[in-house]
Amino acid sequence: LVAAERAYGVAGSTRGPARFEALVAETEADPTAGPGEIVVRNYFAGVNYIDTYFRSGLYPTQQLPATLGNEASGVVVEVGPNVTTPSVGDHVVYMASQDAYTQYAKTSAKRATKINPDLLPLDTAAAVLLQGLTAHALVTRAYPVSRGDWVLVQAGAGGTGRLLIQLCKHFGATVIATVSTEEKAQVARAAGADHVILYSHEDVPQALLKIVPEGVHAVFDGVGKATFDDGLKVLRYEGSMVSFGNSSGTVPPVNLFDIAQKNLRLMRPRLYGYLVSDEDYHRHVDEVIRLTQDRVIDVKVFKTYELADVAQAHADLEGRRSTGKLLLRIPP
Numbered sequence: 001l002v003a004a005e006r007a008y009g010v011a012g013s014t015r016g017p018a019r020f021e022a023l024v025a026e027t028e029a030d031p032t033a034g035p036g037e038i039v040v041r042n043y044f045a046g047v048n049y050i051d052t053y054f055r056s057g058l059y060p061t062q063q064l065p066a067t068l069g070n071e072a073s074g075v076v077v078e079v080g081p082n083v084t085t086p087s088v089g090d091h092v093v094y095m096a097s098q099d100a101y102t103q104y105a106k107t108s109a110k111r112a113t114k115i116n117p118d119l120l121p122l123d124t125a126a127a128v129l130l131q132g133l134t135a136h137a138l139v140t141r142a143y144p145v146s147r148g149d150w151v152l153v154q155a156g157a158g159g160t161g162r163l164l165i166q167l168c169k170h171f172g173a174t175v176i177a178t179v180s181t182e183e184k185a186q187v188a189r190a191a192g193a194d195h196v197i198l199y200s201h202e203d204v205p206q207a208l209l210k211i212v213p214e215g216v217h218a219v220f221d222g223v224g225k226a227t228f229d230d231g232l233k234v235l236r237y238e239g240s241m242v243s244f245g246n247s248s249g250t251v252p253p254v255n256l257f258d259i260a261q262k263n264l265r266l267m268r269p270r271l272y273g274y275l276v277s278d279e280d281y282h283r284h285v286d287e288v289i290r291l292t293q294d295r296v297i298d299v300k301v302f303k304t305y306e307l308a309d310v311a312q313a314h315a316d317l318e319g320r321r322s323t324g325k326l327l328l329r330i331p332p
């Protein structure tokens with residue numbers, strides 16, 4: 001088990017002291033499955049930027065110490081009353097409620113997706129779930145991308161960024177991506193980006209408007225504070241700003257007149273808001289799995305860390321050293 005301690009709850013910023021040492025292993029009694037629940041022996045857990053927000057205190061945790069992690073894959077070891085599927089021994093992938101960094105976790109049977117490990121191995125399943133759902137919900141519901149669109153994907157070499165590029169290309173858009181280094185530019189190009197701008201060195205509005213003078217139809221921005229204003233500058237009239245994250249810090253309050261200049265649409269969606277009903281949840285999960293098996297979505301694991309090295313995984317993610325997905329291997 002890995003517990004998090006509330007460290008530096010600096011509202012509005014993830015840039016405070018890191019306190020990676022707050023991540024410590026603890027032993028707890030194994031969970032038991034109640035009605036409608038299953039217990040999963042986790043094999044892999046995904047590391048997501050949101051985990052760092054809960055660790056740093058940017059997003060409050062329920063209670064401390066707390067366990068982290070919002071996605072995992074593994075094998076069902078116990079089913080509770082009234083559960084017809086999955087069964088003991090099945091391979092499943094699921095969105096965890098802040099307890100994926102554990103050997104055994106209980107979850108709702110209804111929200112666990114049975115997978116065929118020959119078609120979707122457990123590591124790929126854990127690697128693609130949350131970021132795949134995010135990218136899929138953003139390009140189908142926040143701003144439905146369609147053929148002929150121009151879109152900007154900020155942090156295009158990141159876990160979610162790579163998948164956004166792939167899905168925007170799949171739906172027929174021309175994609176411009178931003179990244180911080182030349183190495184990351186190659187990752188974004190390999191994911192399908194048509195143009196890449198190094199936002200660490202270049203003036204993004206200037207570079208982007210040279211490529212497409214009318215501006216883009218939509219901006220997908222998970223970086224937040226550092227990129228939000230430039231995103232507004234590169235949108236065309238009636239363009240859509242989809243601000244979905246804060247890896248550089250939260251976006252300060254917006255002056256509505258700033259979006260009135262070009263009749264822009266502004267959204268700040270949360271993945272969970274698109275997955276409220278079981279129907280929506282399974283529709284998106286099934287589609288993400290299908291797209292992964294069809295290789296439209298091609299998840300790249302940057303590194304698989306042992307659970308004991310979770311602090312290093314957080315440090316690499318926040319230190320902008322990673323591309324693609326970070327995974328944790330959970331020991332037996």
Ligand code: NDP
Pocket residue numbers: 047048049050130131134155156157158159160161178179180181184222223226244245246247248249269270271272317318319320321322323324
């Ligand atoms: P990433 O793999 O994208 O890692 C974050 C990337 O952000 C870095 O690699 C870095 O890329 C870029 N970045 C830019 N500025 C900074 C900075 N100051 N500090 C650190 N990183 C910076 O992470 P995820 O794919 O897990 O998440 C991406 C974003 O999506 C996060 O903001 C996350 O919260 C959000 N998200 C939101 C969801 C929602 O429901 N709304 C769901 C899932 C994710 P580079 O070096 O190229 O700049």
